[in-house]
Amino acid sequence: MNKYYRYFALLTMALVFFNCEQDNDSELSNYVGFEQGPIAYTVDNNTTGTFEVVVAASEVSSSDRTFNIVVDDASTLASPYTVPSTVTIPGGSNVGTVPVSVTDNDDLQFVAQTLILDFPDEAGMDFGEPVTLNFTETCLETIVTFNITLDNWPEETTWEIYDLSGTPTVIASGGPYANPADDYAELSFDFCLASGNYGVVVYDSYGDGGPTFSITTAAGTLVADTTVGGTQASATFTVN
Numbered sequence: 001m002n003k004y005y006r007y008f009a010l011l012t013m014a015l016v017f018f019n020c021e022q023d024n025d026s027e028l029s030n031y032v033g034f035e036q037g038p039i040a041y042t043v044d045n046n047t048t049g050t051f052e053v054v055v056a057a058s059e060v061s062s063s064d065r066t067f068n069i070v071v072d073d074a075s076t077l078a079s080p081y082t083v084p085s086t087v088t089i090p091g092g093s094n095v096g097t098v099p100v101s102v103t104d105n106d107d108l109q110f111v112a113q114t115l116i117l118d119f120p121d122e123a124g125m126d127f128g129e130p131v132t133l134n135f136t137e138t139c140l141e142t143i144v145t146f147n148i149t150l151d152n153w154p155e156e157t158t159w160e161i162y163d164l165s166g167t168p169t170v171i172a173s174g175g176p177y178a179n180p181a182d183d184y185a186e187l188s189f190d191f192c193l194a195s196g197n198y199g200v201v202v203y204d205s206y207g208d209g210g211p212t213f214s215i216t217t218a219a220g221t222l223v224a225d226t227t228v229g230g231t232q233a234s235a236t237f238t239v240n
Contacts, residue, residue: 030058031127032056032125032126033127033129034053035055037133038131039134040112042135042136042137045137045140046105047103048101048102049102049104051099051101051102053100054098055067055089055096055098056096057089060093061092063091064090065089066086066087066089067086067087067119067122068119069084071083071116072116072130076114077107079102079103081103100117102115114132115132115135137192142240143190143191143217144198144215144222145189145190145191146191147186147216148174148211148212149187149212153179155176155177156176156204157203158174158175158203159200159213160172161199162200163198165197193239196238197237197238197239199237200213200235201232201233202232204232209228210227211228213226215237217239
C-alpha cells in the first residue's frame with residue numbers, strides 16, 4: 001500500500017515501542033483516519049463497482065472498534081451509490097475498510113464526480129481529515145482535459161463545454177469559484193469524449209477578463225492557452 005495517513009510515520013514507531021496498553025495521553029492515542037486522498041476510481045459502463053477505502057487507527061486493540069461515517073454535503077456524486085454508516089476495525093488490528101459501491105449512469109459519462117467521506121465528531125477521539133473519492137466512467141473513447149487558470153477574482157469565472165455534433169448542447173460546466181481562494185489557482189477536468197466537434201466558452205462576469213484556459217489530450221494540445229480578455233473567450237476543437 002502506497003498511501004499514507006497523518007501521523008503514519010509516528011504510528012509505525014508507536015507500534016514498535018509501545019503495546020496496546022500505552023498511556024492514553026500519548027499524542028497518537030485515539031487517532032483514526034482515512035487513507036490519503038483524493039482517490040480516483042473508474043466504473044465500467046452500466047455496471048456497479050465496489051471499492052474499499054482504508055481506515056487506520058493509531059493503536060491496536062484486543063476488541064473490535066466501530067466508528068460512524070457520514071457523506072459530506074459537498075459531495076457531487078449523482079449516480080446511485082451505497083456507503084455503510086459505520087466502519088469496524090477488527091480486534092488485533094489497526095486497519096479496517098469501508099466498501100463503497102457506485103453504479104454507472106449518464107452522470108458519470110463526462111466529468112468526475114466526488115464522494116466525500118468524513119467522521120462525525122466524537123468525544124475523546126482525534127479523527128483525520130475527510131477523504132475525497134473521484135468517480136468517472138471507464139473511458140473507451142478519448143480522455144480530453146480542460147485546464148483553467150483562475151485570476152484573483154474566481155467568483156467571476158464560469159465555463160461551458162459544448163457538443164457541436166448537431167444542435168449545440170452543453171455537456172459540462174463549472175464555476176463560479178469561491179473567493180477567497182489561492183490566486184491564480186490551476187484546475188483540470190477530464191472528460192471522456194467520442195470523436196466529433198466540440199466547443200468551449202469561458203466567461204468573466206465582471207467583463208475585465210483574466211482566466212486562461214486550454215484543452216489537451218495525451219497526444220497533444222487541442223486548444224492552446226487562451227486568455228479571456230473581456231466578458232468571454234471561446235474556441236472549438238475536434239476529437240479524432
